C-alpha cells in the first residue's frame with residue numbers, strides 16, 4: 517500500500533513536523549552508509565531523500581539498496597535526472613521546476629521518465645519545485661540553466677506556489693539551493709504557507725537546530741537537510757530523537 521503521501525498529509529494536519537536527511541549518491545561513500553544511517557535512525561529524521569543535481573548512472577540504485585539494509589524510514593528519490601530513478605526506493609518526488617522556464621525541466625524529463633515508471637512500485641508524488649534566489653549561483657541553477665525567483669518578489673513566489681497547487685501538485689518545495697548561504701526566509705515560508713492547502717517542503721542552507729525550528733515555526737511541514745550532515749555529522753547530536761519512557 518502506498519502510504520507516503522497520506523502520512524505526510526496527516527502529519528501536516530496534526531502539525532507534526534517532518535525532517536528529511538538528503539543523501540547525495542555522488543558524495544556518500546558506500547562503506548560509510550551503515551554508520552551514517554545508524555545516526556539517522558536515532559535522530560528526528562522521518563524520511564531519507566536521495567538525489568543530486570549530477571549523479572553517475574547506477575549510483576542511486578546501489579546506494580538505495582544499501583540504505584534499505586539499515587533503516588525502516590521511507591526512502592524518497594529527489595532526482596535531478598531520469599537516471600536517478602530506482603524501484604529500490606519507496607517514493608519519487610516527481611519534480612517540475614516551476615520557477616524556471618526551461619522546458620527540459622518543466623516537462624521533457626518527466627516524459628522521458630515514463631518508460632521507467634510504467635511498471636513501477638514507487639509512489640509517485642507530483643511536486644512543484646521552486647528555486648529562490650540566495651545570493652550565489654547554485655548547482656541546480658547551473659544544471660537547469662534557469663534563474664531562481666527573486667527573493668524580494670514575494671507575490672511572484674506565492675503565485676508560483678499556488679499555481680502549482682492548482683495544477684494538481686501534491687507538494688510544493690521551496691529551494692534555496694544546496695549549501696545556500698541564506699536559507700529561505702521566515703517571511704517567504706510564512707506567506708507561501710498561508711495560501712497553500714498542500715504540504716510545504718523547505719530546503720537549502722539549513723545548518724542549525726535554530727534554523728530548523730524557525731523554518732517549522734514559519735510553516736514548513738517538511739524540512740530537507742543535506743550539506744550540514746555532509747560537512748559535520750556531529751549535527752546529528754543536536755537533533756537526537758528523545759527516548760520514549762518505558763515505565
Ligand SMILES: CC(C)=CCC/C(C)=C/CC/C(C)=C/CC/C(C)=C/COP(=O)(O)OP(=O)(O)O
Pocket residue numbers: 540566567568569570594595596597598601609610611612613621622625626629645654655656659660694695742
Ligand atoms: C521527474 C524526473 C525524473 C526528474 C525531475 C527533473 C527535474 C525537474 C529536476 C529539478 C532540478 C534538479 C536538477 C534537481 C536536483 C535536486 C537535488 C537533489 C539537488 C541537490 O543538489 P546537490 O547535488 O546536492 O548540489 P551540490 O552538488 O551543489 O551539493
Ligand SMILES: O=P(O)(O)OC[C@@H](O)CO
Pocket residue numbers: 538691692693694695696718719720721722740741742743744
Ligand atoms: O544541502 P542543503 O543546503 O541542506 O539543501 C538541501 C536541499 O534542499 C538541496 O536540494
Ligand SMILES: [Mg+2]
Pocket residue numbers: 540694695742743
Ligand atoms: Mg549537495
